Amino acid sequence: MSDLRALPLTFRALFTSFLILIGLGYLMALSYLFLVVVEPHQKNGMGLIAGIDMKYHGRPDSSRLEAALRGQMADRIDQADRDRILEWVRRGAPQSGYESVKPIFASRCVACHNPRSGLSVPPLDSYAALRKVTQTDQGPTITQLARVSHVHLFGISIIFLLTGAIFALSRITPWIRIVFVVIPYLSILADIGSWWLTKFNPVFGIIVVISGAVMGLVLACQIFIPLWEMWLPSPWASDHPGRDPARAG
Known part of the structure; x- marks a missing residue:
């Protein structure tokens, strides 16, 4: 040859x-x-290994929504709105507080995070959908x-x-x-x-x-x-x- x-x-x-x-x-x-x-993850003071760990192991001490807001979605929402959502999540994401954060999701997230978008992302257009991502992140x-x-x-x-x-x-x-x-x-x-x-x-x-x-x-x-x-x-x-x-x- x-x-x-x-x-x-x-x-x-x-x-x-x-x-x-x-x-x-x-x-x-x-x-x-x-x-x-x-x-x-660097923006949140985390290194490459920590980012890999979070991607595949999840954060058993944190919800999937919180991990996204602190990680890959951090630049899609301003600090004040993010803090309001995180405060609601840490209170257990009660339905009684959903109306206070619903406008934030509607303006910042639902355009992509809805069943009709065709994207492989979780929907965030209803309280029932949000409950699934406010549970502990298991990867x-x-x-x-x-x-x-x-x-x-x-x-x-x-x-x-x-x-x-x-x-x-x-x-x-x-x-x-x-x-x-x-x-x-x-x-x-x-x-x-x-x-x-x-x-x-x-x-x-x-x-x-x-x-x-x-x-x-x-x-x-x-x-x-x-x-x-x-x-x-x-x-x-x-x-x-x-x-x-x-x-x-």
């Missing part, structure tokens, strides 16, 4: 376009993670974790199949290539497995961060090295075409 530099120009253009877009997609995913998980349900897990297992595995296949054509030392095509799949298992573990014990939140970092580092290598080899001389080439034992047979 020929090396990347020897591929026809059409294939090099195809692989280059794919790798660049995958890299941009990953950067967008990191940006989303920062805006949704990291930044809102995502088993059903929700199963749904998200299978989507990520399928999707990320396919991405690494494609980037790994291109990377496998590089001239990096064969054993390094083997390590770099296997590690992403181990990281996926560790990452998604730690979601489930963090659900029951927040101490596993650090594994989510570590496995995600390893996954990102390997993806960067699987993108950068083939791009370099397709268009520039590779100073790390370990062999010559046709003499690669990893490609034999």
Whole structure:
């Protein structure tokens, strides 16, 4: 099998376009993670690990609504209105006090948080709906974790199949290539497995961060090295075409 530099120009253009877009997609995913998980919790004096813990373990000492108002929804409502809602929630969210906070939800929340919006967010358009999110936050349900897990297992595995296949054509030392095509799949298992573990014990939140970092580092290598080899001389080439034992047979 020929090396990347020897591929026809059409294939090099195809692989280059794919790798660049995958890299941009990953950067967008990191940006989303920062805006949704990291930044809102930083504003409340919480670090990345604490944000991960809250996302998957919940806050048994806090309601889902309070966690959202202090986290990812903190910038959607002003301080005075937020304090009024939190004060009502901490009193047990009694129906007798609903009328005092109903206008806040109507003006700030209901546009998105209603059954007709088509968004996968809880409705906040009635007292009955609010009661469900003012209860203690236990994190995502088993059903929700199963749904998200299978989507990520399928999707990320396919991405690494494609980037790994291109990377496998590089001239990096064969054993390094083997390590770099296997590690992403181990990281996926560790990452998604730690979601489930963090659900029951927040101490596993650090594994989510570590496995995600390893996954990102390997993806960067699987993108950068083939791009370099397709268009520039590779100073790390370990062999010559046709003499690669990893490609034999």
